[in-house]
Amino acid sequence: MQIQFSHFRFLFAALLAAFGVNASAQTNGAMTPSEIAAKATPAVVSIMGENFGGRPFIPGRGFLLGPNVVATDYAVVRDAAKVYAKTSDGKKKEARILGVDVRLAVAILAVSEIKVAPLSLGNSDAVAVGESVYIIDSPNAARQGVIGDDMVIDGKRYLKMPGQVSDNSRGCPVLNDRGEVIAVTVSDPTRRETCGFAVPASYLKRLGYISIEGFGNEADKRREFLRSEGAQEAKTDVNLRPRYIRKSGGALQREAIRQVIPLYPPLAKATRVIGLVVIEMTINENGEVISARAISGHRFLKEASLAAARGWKFRPVKTQGEPVRIIGTITFNFTS
Numbered sequence: 001m002q003i004q005f006s007h008f009r010f011l012f013a014a015l016l017a018a019f020g021v022n023a024s025a026q027t028n029g030a031m032t033p034s035e036i037a038a039k040a041t042p043a044v045v046s047i048m049g050e051n052f053g054g055r056p057f058i059p060g061r062g063f064l065l066g067p068n069v070v071a072t073d074y075a076v077v078r079d080a081a082k083v084y085a086k087t088s089d090g091k092k093k094e095a096r097i098l099g100v101d102v103r104l105a106v107a108i109l110a111v112s113e114i115k116v117a118p119l120s121l122g123n124s125d126a127v128a129v130g131e132s133v134y135i136i137d138s139p140n141a142a143r144q145g146v147i148g149d150d151m152v153i154d155g156k157r158y159l160k161m162p163g164q165v166s167d168n169s170r171g172c173p174v175l176n177d178r179g180e181v182i183a184v185t186v187s188d189p190t191r192r193e194t195c196g197f198a199v200p201a202s203y204l205k206r207l208g209y210i211s212i213e214g215f216g217n218e219a220d221k222r223r224e225f226l227r228s229e230g231a232q233e234a235k236t237d238v239n240l241r242p243r244y245i246r247k248s249g250g251a252l253q254r255e256a257i258r259q260v261i262p263l264y265p266p267l268a269k270a271t272r273v274i275g276l277v278v279i280e281m282t283i284n285e286n287g288e289v290i291s292a293r294a295i296s297g298h299r300f301l302k303e304a305s306l307a308a309a310r311g312w313k314f315r316p317v318k319t320q321g322e323p324v325r326i327i328g329t330i331t332f333n334f335t336s
Contacts (some may be wrong), residue, residue: 018298036134037142039179042088042116044136044175046077047095047109047171049083052257056295060170061108061137062113063181064118068110071204072171072185074100077107078288081258085111088139097260099307102288105156105186106199108307109261112266117205119173120182124200127159132177133183139168151197159183161196174198229236243327245317251327257287260311262332269299277305287314305332 003250031039043064051057060076062085070085077083083095093111100107127133129150134142148160161174161183174183183198247255267273277297284290292309309330317324 018055019078019172031179033134033142033144036175036177037136037140037290040119040136040142040173040175041140043119044088044112044139044173045070045071045111046086046168047083048086048092049077049095051079052081054081057167061168061174062171063136063184064114064116064241065108065121065204068111068114069118070095070096070111071184072107072109073199074107074238075182075187077109080201083109085114087116088112098259098263099260100311101203102284102290102310106184106227106310107205107321108204116220118182119179121201121204122176122178122182124159124202127176127182127200130258133161133182133186134175134177135169135172136175137172137185142175143256146166157205158186158197158202159200161185161198168301169196176217176272176291185280197265199286225245229321244282244327245319247326250329252326253330255314255317255326256312257315258311258313260308262334264302265304268298268304268334272336273298273300274334275301277301277334278329279305279309279332280311280327280329281324283308283312283314283328285316285325287316289313301332301334308332 015074040063045064046059047062047063048059049057057079059075060073062070062072065071077097077100080097083097085095086090086092093113095109095111098108110250125145127150129147131147132144133147134277135146136142141195145161151158151160159174169184172185172189173181176182179200182202184204185196185198187197216250253259275298278295279292280295281289281293282291289310291304295304295307310331312330314326317326
């Protein structure tokens with residue numbers, strides 16, 4: 001009986017080898033490149049649209065991170081007035097910016113009526129240099145490579161990707177061998193190298209559109225992150241006060257050339273939480289929101305408001321011919 005069982009195990013391993021399947025990989029839950037491509041391709045969308053002058057902007061890609069929610073490189077939508085997403089079946093749908101983070105170089109979009117399973121996030125903190133990854137930058141194909149380096153640039157952690165990330169490949173998902181997203185490809189932050197870069201998926205959790213209770217202590221981490229950013233911004237304001245001016249809420253809102261309306265958080269809606277949320281933001285010389293903090297409002301509404309506020313864009317302001325940064329507030333009103 002023992003001999004027969006050994007023969008059976010040998011035969012099973014031989015069959016796996018004949019079909020190009022590694023037995024240990026199957027045990028560890030690893031997928032083949034073709035399986036990864038088949039799983040991920042339906043969840044990858046092309047991003048296109050128009051800038052504020054009505055001209056088409058350079059497209060990129062994005063991927064479904066949740067039901068009707070798409071993650072992409074912030075550079076893909078930076079100058080967008082209108083955004084569209086084209087799904088793998090060729091359908092074009094209008095997208096809405098939910099939130100962006102200029103410092104993390106990622107953006108979150110809402111696209112209605114996409115009936116495709118979203119991709120799941122893997123543990124990007126566990127990714128090591130030399131590990132095999134798969135980039136979905138063309139339909140039904142998983143480009144394989146290895147992590148070239150783990151870099152910190154301007155306080156942000158990046159993964160160096162194999163090969164160059166072209167303009168229309170920004171915002172692609174980078175997956176591990178289990179088909180989980182561990183990074184999103186972005187433009188080269190240094191502008192000095194030809195290799196591609198990717199932002200680890202852990203940063204996507206910092207954008208407040210995601211239901212925080214789904215990520216354990218991520219809410220505490222997010223609050224600490226906001227406190228540290230606010231403290232750093234206040235310190236910078238003292239040192240560079242001549243470059244900053246303040247604007248009232250109404251005056252600031254009139255300067256907006258792109259407004260992002262927050263989603264009504266499901267928990268707040270279920271518990272009928274309503275009211276105003278006041279967000280104080282710092283806007284850089286290019287009109288981008290580089291810091292935002294909630295100074296009043298119900299805690300169930302603050303995360304969605306912060307994510308939306310980071311997606312606003314304003315006309316650049318100059319005083320005496322010199323570009324300046326703006327500090328001001330906007331108010332969101334949540335009603336039932």
